[in-house]
Amino acid sequence: MTLQLVDIGVNLSDKAFDKDRDEVISRAVEHGVTTMILTGTSLAESQEVLDLARNYPGLCFSTAGIHPHGAKGANAHTFRELKALFSEPEVVAVGETGLDFNRDFSPRPVQEKVFEQQLELAIECGLPLFCHEREASERFADIIKNYRDQVSKLVVHCFTADKKALYRYLDLDCHIGMTGWICDERRGTHLHPLVKDIPVNRLMVETDSPWLLPRSLTKKPKSRRNEPAFLSEVVQMIATHTGLSPEQIARQTRETSLAFFNLTAHHHGLQGQDEQ
Template sequence: MTQQLVDIGVNLSDKAFDQDRDEVVSRAVEHGVTTMILTGTSLTESQKVLGLARKYSEHCFCTAGIHPHGAKDANTRTFKELKALFSEPEVVAVGETGLDFNRDFSPRPVQEKVFERQLELAIESGLPLFCHERDASERFADIIKNYRDQVNKLVVHCFTADKTALYRYLDLDCHIGITGWICDERRGTHLHPLMKDIPANRLMVETDSPWLLPRSLAKKPKNRRNEPAFLFEVVQMIATHTGLSPEQVARQTRATSLEFFNLTAPHHDRQGQDGR
């Protein structure tokens, strides 16, 4: 494909990529995924993806944050070290942060407190927010409302919820990240009619790899591992349900993503890579 894509959610530090990380990045670029945002989910993982963003500096940036699963382990030192990462030029968003009331790996009040602290850090740093939400859209929205006027930008990544939640987020001027979940005929078809409701300047695409391999892929890898090279499958599914061409979806989501992560102009002296 000639279109260039931005994958806004790649868990490149995951052990699933330990044996062939270089090849995964190369394949992504070969398939038109020329910009990847690597996801930080804890202080340790945020430091790891920062190292990877530096290694693959021509195509990768990263986030830094504490996932709600690990909220119970966060302390004052964690936030201090996290804050230091936000001044690194490769770090383009605060997150992955948010609420997960589905698995509840951390107590809900602790999740909320850690989420609010990261909202404050995002306001201080001026960085956008990369957010996670599962079975918590009302509480998530209530918390966001208190900060929304001060927060730069916010994306609800890997959106899988219903129309009510979507409109709740759009009313708060949030961006929406769509993954291979939309390609799952067992649990993702409810997303199909919602694609027309998301404004082009609010929609972004992601693999959330190594998870959420698109089930619509004609030729699936034997190891069932997802990777950025498969992102176009998500684009095609969105195109099918919006009446747009895949090229239009690719172009629009790329423009929206570059703008969201402030990659459209020289930012922290980013060497002008990829026209950024």
């Protein structure tokens, strides 16, 4: 049985994919990845990934937002343009947005304000949020608390933090995105016991490619480039540490992801095939 997977975080506009984007998408499909959400982290990139999503209709969708790293460059014009993107049918989430107190490429107060503005936009247009949080979990939780009742859904993508942060997010009814970080025997093993604590209807999987190549891959590409075709490594590792089968993890994360991004009706035919 081929797993049918949803990769909720693909940086397909990255220059690492410039030479062979079509092949990357074909390989993903061959390896059971039936839906990919392409990440927008700036206004220009959000437009770019929307154009890419249109090249792969029914297979790729996109997000539109301002990453905390670029918060200092955002202005009224940026938000007007973003808002226009949110009405495009391929755009399924607001983001990548959030807080990064690890690198502080933008001043923290600016990151917070730009994050809040995007939370407000998400409420206004009814879209879920695709969020980034690094070393800022308390502040991040404080901010979303004020909006949580009005926000439809929110995922903390590429979760790498500790148990305290995880419980803080689960208490706020957030979804959690798990990447190849869980396959890293040097820095990801703390996630092994935690993954059991994430309710099945809150867990989603992603490659965050071209980054975070799963270290558990037996044959690693020379380029060290990650791609959606390797998503099953993440599923396999989660299965190992939850005691569920890879098929169960695949099915549950797919159902959760399609519901999260409001793609369930869109994929109804696909799910029908699966259940025969």
